[in-house]
Amino acid sequence: MKKKIMTAAFALFATAAAFAQSTTSKEEVTSKNSWLKVGLEASVPVSHTSDVSSFAGGITVAGQWMVNPHFGLGVASGYTNYFAKHDGKDLGVIPANVLLRYYPKASGWFVGADAGYSFFTNVPSGAEKGGVSLKPQIGYHNYSWNYYAFYNHVLVSDQNDVQNVGIGATYNLRFGKK
Numbered sequence: 001m002k003k004k005i006m007t008a009a010f011a012l013f014a015t016a017a018a019f020a021q022s023t024t025s026k027e028e029v030t031s032k033n034s035w036l037k038v039g040l041e042a043s044v045p046v047s048h049t050s051d052v053s054s055f056a057g058g059i060t061v062a063g064q065w066m067v068n069p070h071f072g073l074g075v076a077s078g079y080t081n082y083f084a085k086h087d088g089k090d091l092g093v094i095p096a097n098v099l100l101r102y103y104p105k106a107s108g109w110f111v112g113a114d115a116g117y118s119f120f121t122n123v124p125s126g127a128e129k130g131g132v133s134l135k136p137q138i139g140y141h142n143y144s145w146n147y148y149a150f151y152n153h154v155l156v157s158d159q160n161d162v163q164n165v166g167i168g169a170t171y172n173l174r175f176g177k178k
Contacts, residue, residue, distance in 0.1 A: 043166025
C-alpha cells in the first residue's frame with residue numbers, strides 16, 4: 001500500500017515538474033501570480049488515529065506561485081494538534097510539504113495535493129518522530145479565499161499511521177508588485 005502511495009506521489013511530482021518547466025516564463029513575482037495562504041483546519045481522526053484522538057485542529061500557511069493561469073506550485077506547512085482521548089497526551093504534527101494545485105477557472109472548483117514529510121511533537125522516547133505525508137484536497141476558490149475538504153495521511157507504519165479527514169479555509173495575502 002505504501003509503495004503504491006509513494007509511486008503515485010512521485011508520478012504526480014514528476015508530471016508537475018515537467019509541466020511547470022514547459023510553461024514557466026521569466027515573469028516577476030507580482031500580487032497577481034504569488035501569494036501567502038494562511039488559514040484554519042478542523043478534522044476528525046480516522047483509522048488507528050481515532051483510537052487515541054477524537055478531534056484535530058490546526059493552522060496552515062503556504063506560499064504559492066501560479067506557474068500559469070491554472071497551475072499553482074509552492075510550499076506548505078503549519079501545525080495540527082490531535083487532541084488526546086481520555087488522559088493521553090496530545091500529538092502535534094508539523095508538515096514540510098510541496099503544494100500543487102490545479103484551478104480550471106479563475107474562480108470555482110480546484111483540486112490539489114500537499115506532499116512531503118511531517119514531523120511529530122510530544123511523542124514518547126523511542127517513538128517515530130515523523131513520516132512521509134500526503135494530503136489530497138478538493139475545494140472552491142475565489143480571489144481571496146479557498147474553502148476545501150481534505151484527507152491527510154502521514155505514513156509511519158501500519159499501526160502508527162496518522163490519518164484524518166476534515167475541512168479548511170485559507171485567506172490569500174498578496175505580495176509583490178501590483
